[in-house]
Amino acid sequence: MTLRPVPIDGFSTPTSRTQAETEAVLLEHIPTPDPSTGEPTPKAALDKKLHMQFLVRNLVQGFPTRYTSQDASQPWLMFWTVQAFSVLQVGLDPGNKQRIIDKIMTWQHPDGGFGGGPGQAAHLLPTYASVCSLAIVGRPGPGGGWDQIDREKMYRFFMSLKQKDGSFLVAHHSEVDVRGIYCLLIVATLLDLLTPELLEGTASFIASCQTYEGGFSSASHPSYSLSGSLLESPRPPLGEAHGGYTFCALASWVLLQPYLASSSRKPEEATASIDVKNLLRWLVHMQGVEIELGGFKGRTNKLVDGCYSWWCGGAFALLEALGVGGIQNADSDEVPIDSGTGEGVWDDVDDGLYNRNALQEYILYAGQHPAGGLRDKPPKNADAYHTLYCLSGLSSAQHHVFPSKLRRSQLEAAWEASESLEEDLKKRSFTEFLSWTEEEGGSHIVGGNENRLNATHPLTNMTITHTEGLMTHFYKQTIPAKPIKAKPASTS
Amino acid sequence: MATISFDDEELFSERPDWADVVPLEQYENISPLAPIFYTEEYKDATNYFRAIAKSGEKSRRVLELTESVIRQNPAHYSAWQYRYETLLALLTASSPSGVISPSDPLLVAEIELMDILAVRFLKTYQVWHHRRLLVALTRKPQRELQFITRSLDADVKNYHTWSYRQWLLAYFGGSVDSTGDEDVSEDLWEGELDFVDTMLAQDVRNNSAWHHRFFVVWGCGVREGERDRERVFKRELTFVKQNISLAPSNPSAWNYLRGILKHTSTPFASVLPFVRPYAVVPSSSESAQRDIVDLENPPPGEGAELPCAEALEFLADAYEIQGGADGVKSAVEIWTSLANKYDPIRKKYWEHRIRDAHQALKKANA
Numbered sequence: 001m002t003l004r005p006v007p008i009d010g011f012s013t014p015t016s017r018t019q020a021e022t023e024a025v026l027l028e029h030i031p032t033p034d035p036s037t038g039e040p041t042p043k044a045a046l047d048k049k050l051h052m053q054f055l056v057r058n059l060v061q062g063f064p065t066r067y068t069s070q071d072a073s074q075p076w077l078m079f080w081t082v083q084a085f086s087v088l089q090v091g092l093d094p095g096n097k098q099r100i101i102d103k104i105m106t107w108q109h110p111d112g113g114f115g116g117g118p119g120q121a122a123h124l125l126p127t128y129a130s131v132c133s134l135a136i137v138g139r140p141g142p143g144g145g146w147d148q149i150d151r152e153k154m155y156r157f158f159m160s161l162k163q164k165d166g167s168f169l170v171a172h173h174s175e176v177d178v179r180g181i182y183c184l185l186i187v188a189t190l191l192d193l194l195t196p197e198l199l200e201g202t203a204s205f206i207a208s209c210q211t212y213e214g215g216f217s218s219a220s221h222p223s224y225s226l227s228g229s230l231l232e233s234p235r236p237p238l239g240e241a242h243g244g245y246t247f248c249a250l251a252s253w254v255l256l257q258p259y260l261a262s263s264s265r266k267p268e269e270a271t272a273s274i275d276v277k278n279l280l281r282w283l284v285h286m287q288g289v290e291i292e293l294g295g296f297k298g299r300t301n302k303l304v305d306g307c308y309s310w311w312c313g314g315a316f317a318l319l320e321a322l323g324v325g326g327i328q329n330a331d332s333d334e335v336p337i338d339s340g341t342g343e344g345v346w347d348d349v350d351d352g353l354y355n356r357n358a359l360q361e362y363i364l365y366a367g368q369h370p371a372g373g374l375r376d377k378p379p380k381n382a383d384a385y386h387t388l389y390c391l392s393g394l395s396s397a398q399h400h401v402f403p404s405k406l407r408r409s410q411l412e413a414a415w416e417a418s419e420s421l422e423e424d425l426k427k428r429s430f431t432e433f434l435s436w437t438e439e440e441g442g443s444h445i446v447g448g449n450e451n452r453l454n455a456t457h458p459l460t461n462m463t464i465t466h467t468e469g470l471m472t473h474f475y476k477q478t479i480p481a482k483p484i485k486a487k488p489a490s491t492s
Numbered sequence: 493m494a495t496i497s498f499d500d501e502e503l504f505s506e507r508p509d510w511a512d513v514v515p516l517e518q519y520e521n522i523s524p525l526a527p528i529f530y531t532e533e534y535k536d537a538t539n540y541f542r543a544i545a546k547s548g549e550k551s552r553r554v555l556e557l558t559e560s561v562i563r564q565n566p567a568h569y570s571a572w573q574y575r576y577e578t579l580l581a582l583l584t585a586s587s588p589s590g591v592i593s594p595s596d597p598l599l600v601a602e603i604e605l606m607d608i609l610a611v612r613f614l615k616t617y618q619v620w621h622h623r624r625l626l627v628a629l630t631r632k633p634q635r636e637l638q639f640i641t642r643s644l645d646a647d648v649k650n651y652h653t654w655s656y657r658q659w660l661l662a663y664f665g666g667s668v669d670s671t672g673d674e675d676v677s678e679d680l681w682e683g684e685l686d687f688v689d690t691m692l693a694q695d696v697r698n699n700s701a702w703h704h705r706f707f708v709v710w711g712c713g714v715r716e717g718e719r720d721r722e723r724v725f726k727r728e729l730t731f732v733k734q735n736i737s738l739a740p741s742n743p744s745a746w747n748y749l750r751g752i753l754k755h756t757s758t759p760f761a762s763v764l765p766f767v768r769p770y771a772v773v774p775s776s777s778e779s780a781q782r783d784i785v786d787l788e789n790p791p792p793g794e795g796a797e798l799p800c801a802e803a804l805e806f807l808a809d810a811y812e813i814q815g816g817a818d819g820v821k822s823a824v825e826i827w828t829s830l831a832n833k834y835d836p837i838r839k840k841y842w843e844h845r846i847r848d849a850h851q852a853l854k855k856a857n858a
Contacts, residue, residue, distance in 0.1 A: 006741070074528075116568075175620075234713040354841065
């Protein structure tokens, strides 16, 4: 492995100086071969026990005073914690689950949605974190949380945030941004709240947030004609392409596909499109080079950070839903192509479009804090947020979860029709959402099987089991058991 | 004035002027998992905030209370939201016509307070959004530009600061139709290009500044003085080429170059004479040629580490677009060199590009 520094071209600037400092720190974490055995030292081991202790400490003893800055994000602290347990393959006992459900239900706002804590205003982000936490620890029936979610009021809350350009405020009197839209679409899909009225115009808003670089920004600014109708242009993105917003925008785009394909779509929405090729290019360029241990950065010319393992690394799985990457998208009559590399045969098409091994190494070597929990980069402290997104990113780099055509047709066949006016939209959303399947034998686990994590659903970042549990409840569907072996279906 | 220090301030529970309010505990009948260890001051202020939000009181003392909560936790969006609603109620009440006056002392004081808080809590969404709400009331965007320039000194790549600047320009400098407002005018944009130049001169790798440049020149419609688009394009092309020559391995500058070519539907092939010298290892005869000054195509600087991966990628894209068996062959050669030598971390991607190009060729020939 050549560890060439990122070129400075003899032209030093503040950006190249912080970059060089980071490279120097990361260099200390790159394993070196043991002189006697030749094995890389230290070993690429995920210290699951230590991270468990970190999570248990937060859950049972609580969070130190510096977490006061996240007092309005209490549902997030809970989601990051309980989902990190799930990724680590740890279940909670019924007593603690009940205490968590009881806490979450104090965040539900009397007028719908969830707030960041008791007595706080409803907000789209804590609404996602609350509902997803309930998917993990909750259950149907009295006291179980699921049936205590006020879906009608939640829908009205969502509609009260909708703007003329198809976007949504994150809360009343608050900003518009694509994080909120992602959170809304996930919750609305999980809880069976999708309607054309809710979704109209949102796809073109998302598309307008794509920047010339290929990634997505936080929001865009609308222009209106004198009569008040929305103009096609200018609709400039506010802020540069960014990993977190890109994940949220891309996931939203995927979540909107069932609507765009349904009979409910408005004719003028047929033209909404994003530049997938440019998006892929931007995403792959967010991966740092060897000297950065293959971690991801969130913006061009910024530093690598463990949380982008999920926001950027996790976005590649979403691209498969748009026909990019993955063996299921490869042409079935493909013949071996000689690239001139000497290997000639493309037997590893399903390996993904970024360097999955390098990303795993970044998390294992630089992302783990020696005292437990995971982090942005050394020498930073671990925190609840980075612990989950490093673990989810690691999981996503280990496994191949893809939209299975076979699974979708099984779900379609098992679909029990309802009386709903929006039957087509409902069925499409449900079957596409639950078609995501882990490829059997498709895992690549750096450091060996002891490092194995649970796979997560690329759209929700929950396990597929938790996602299915909540969704089948709210759509009143029973789904067929998974086939023993889920091999990606070929295009034929 | 609401700007007071809370360090040696009494708790709200000890203050006679708050004696009429019954504080509201956060978790009343449950002992929650995952608690946060709050300070006494924070618990006190938020207990009173919950009580006030529940009662719906919107008085002057609410400004003091919400300021206390915000100073201790600037991400407390409910405190911001309630503060804004309170301000609106007070401003409307203080105006005989019911129309909020942009020069109302309460509003002016609020902006001044925000000048302090924004710099202190640069990384929270709420300080910036509250500012947007206030400026939409005062309609005085000009002073904001200076404020932003100052606050970028503290953090030159702050996402919120940059997107606030862009919102401000788009909101008040709309070129589509004039709102007829006297504060809103084209000259809000006047210094914007100079401002970007200054930022990029400080750090040519500042991607936020490059994005801002794209926003200003291409993203917001066409303004007065910029109507000759061919001239604008040439100016931008020269600008980005010169900056690439300073520091070739700068993805921000290459992305800008790609961005403007695409935006104007200009073929990549048109800039190949500029790009080629960046994609090769210079020979001694070529360095001698540097004496010939070609303003259209500035050569790589003395310290350039060549070949530059961004230039190789650009060349390959241009060859792929050119198409045909020859074009694909040239592109594949470059992608192969990127995969194996110059950018091996992205090997899978370069292989994907090779595969894609071959398939496209196969389809075209079928």
